[in-house]
Amino acid sequence: MDVIYRYDPFAPIVPREIPDSESAIDRLLQGNQRFADMVHAIQQRTLGEGTGEPMVLPLCPVSLGLPLFQGAVLNQAPFALVLGCSDARVPTELVFDQWLNDLFVLRVAGNVLGTACLGSLHYAARHLGESLKVVVVLGHSKCGAVQAAVATYLSPRNFSDIAYTFALRTLIDQIQIAIRGSAHALRDVAGPSIAQVPDYESLLVTTAVYVNAAVSALELRRELDQRGFDQPVVTGVYEFETLSVQALPGVPGPITEVGTRLRPGPSNPDELSQYAKAVAEAALRARDSSPPSTGH
Secondary structure (H helix, E strand, C coil), rough: CCEEEEEEECCCCCCCCCCHHHHHHHHHHHHHHHCCCCCCHHHHHHHHCCCCCEEEECCCCCCCCCCCCCCCCCCCCEEEEEEEEECCCCCCHHHHHCCCCCCCEECCCHCCCCCCHHHHHHHHHCCCCCCCCCEEEEEEECCCHHHHHHHHHHHHHHHHCCCCCCCHHHHHHHHHHHHHHHHHHHHHHHHHHHCCCHHHHHHHHHHHHHHHHHHHHHHHHHHHHHHHCCCCCCEEEEEECCCCCCCCCCCCCCCCCCCCEEEEEECCCHHHHHHHHHHHHHHHHHHHHHHCCCCC
């Protein structure tokens, strides 16, 4: 199978037009779908399936975010700001199939907000506000930072393994807000006995990954409101199994259905709690509907 990026110098150049947040979100989700489709096609060919027809992706300098003339320098004009995790398996531009000058990306382990991230956020809100149409907080499944935070929550003595550096301790402490909220949500949905099931730690990690992204979205909303930046803040999680950005665990909904892939971040603690319960319910449904593992 060939994946071909093709530039036709005689094709008309169409400038990028993203007039509002709805168009920005649609562009991100369409890009994520292209990325997932391409990877799935490659996987099929690897297994000897599929037709083997080449996948041709038309490009032009404008879509690549490149200047049309040698020596020219484009003004910085991203249409979305994305706060994501530093995990090397989740490159933001690839996940959304975007190019140069499309995204203003902040990446930190656990997609939490710290002083440096806030400084970059304030810069973007002040200097790039005219081009930015949406702010995205992107978590991902099997996040190592969330897993570490869950481990210290369930076994506090493990905290000594990471307590030797203030910076690492601070990062894990920030995620604890989402861990506690997720634990409460799971108890509210399934009862106190849920903490005794063998896969409770996995359920807590799954739930907390989504809730942690929502916590950062709530903090971002407050920061942006203080600076008069009224563009929407949305949140989602990149799932390794589906290659999709989605708003709840399990099978992702269609990108045309509002809120199934990226959903508005909570604007207050009550909305955060309601979302945590929705995530817990979805995580339990996904667990119950998944085929049993076959050990050897």
